[in-house]
Amino acid sequence: MPDTTKRICLWSSPRNISTALMYSFAQRKDTTVVDEPLYGHYLTSTDADEYHPGAEDIIADQRNSAEEVIEEVIFGSYETPVVFFKQMTHHLVDLDWTFLEGTVNVILTREPKDMLLSYSKQVAEPTMRDVGYAKQLELVDYLKGIGQHPMVIDSKEILMNPSEKLSELCSYLALPFDEAMLSWEAGPRPEDGVWAPYWYDSVHQSTEFNSYKPKTETVPNQLRDLLVECEEIYQQLKGVG
Template sequence: MKTKHIAMWACPRTRSTAITRAFEQIDDCIIYDEPLHHFCFFNMANDYENEIKDFPSDYLVKYPNTNYSSIIEKLTGDLPEGKSFSFQKHLSYHLIPGFDKSWISKVKNFFLIRDPRETVTSYWKVKKAGGFNWEESKSFLGWEEQYNLFKQIQDITKEKPLVIDSGDLLKNPRNYLKNLCEKLGIDFSEKMIRWEQKKTSIISWENSIYEQFSKNVINSSGFFDKPQEINIPDLLVPSIKKFMPFYEEMYKDRMIV
């Protein structure tokens, strides 16, 4: 039986949107982009008060559903006509404690990782460009939640989830995606390698304070293949040191092509 629902779990700045854009090119795939985002923020409003007050005015229109059961029903239920599977991009910290996670056994899960030196630095850059305060922002980096969920899904499904490192993918996107699709139980498409700039259903936060988060990948036409030099400011070093052990543990289980 062909895979019906795929859930990719990630941290911010792991290239999750680029991978989602690749799957978006498959004709019979429906994309659910961070479907737990709105639910998470509005159930943790006290913790994220400063973040929420700065959301764009049309935020409620883009994420109208905050009912957990309703969202999960969509993520595990029937598909729209013409679609054979869903690809769900999740940030692990959106799956907040205290809510049932048994539905995870109904989807095919995999985890996306990227070197914290890159994710933390990239996150700091876009937050800075958006005018955010770093001390308030760094709690959204999500590495601890990512690792904890990796272990929880292993307990729920009784098998170790698939892990991919976006750095590996960039070395040979076509070959890597072919292998990933095989592992996920779906057919690879050449369309996944290149796409049209700006033509996407993925929310881009255009003309808002969040525009920096997806600006580059929305304007892209494929995976970036040029390594970028990383200059790490001193204020990021404590976060990188804290998150590196989580990355290194998951890196041991990554898919090797």
């Protein structure tokens, strides 16, 4: 029988609202959500396990083979007709991207200054590989090359008008918008990855998409070159139509 499951991959930069979006989609009765299934693969394929908090627990908890994740998780069987995979773009290392032909792909990006100020609290000296902007642009080009037209969303736009932007996202996904997506109960969810204690404190305190508030701090000197690189790519991503 043909596969009728709609498999959505949200390819996010880090310290974005990707977890809030996962919680949002978890409110839909037609949707199962899965949290960063390729994290273990990423940690075992790079040296990121040396500086990511909780790396040992993540590696022990997840399948570390990208091939197994793709076959058994991304293309596994689910009871719901829709599956939403919260993904980090920088996890797309050392694996065959052709599986993307069978998924609906959305790019979630964020103003680099806001991202870096948040991310550097956990990883003091991130590189472009860690923050994923260059990989997001590479992903857009790849998807266009296989005939897809990925939607690129700026998280700020969702925070400024959740109902409108989620409606646009659902329209792109050929799904009806559900008002239930606008709020959720505070606290952890069963779908949370084991890394939640290190990264999810803010979203666990939320019950909806928080209002957008730009960060006012100054980016540390050691991150300014990376900020310039990210800003250039961010502007290109915003121009994707």
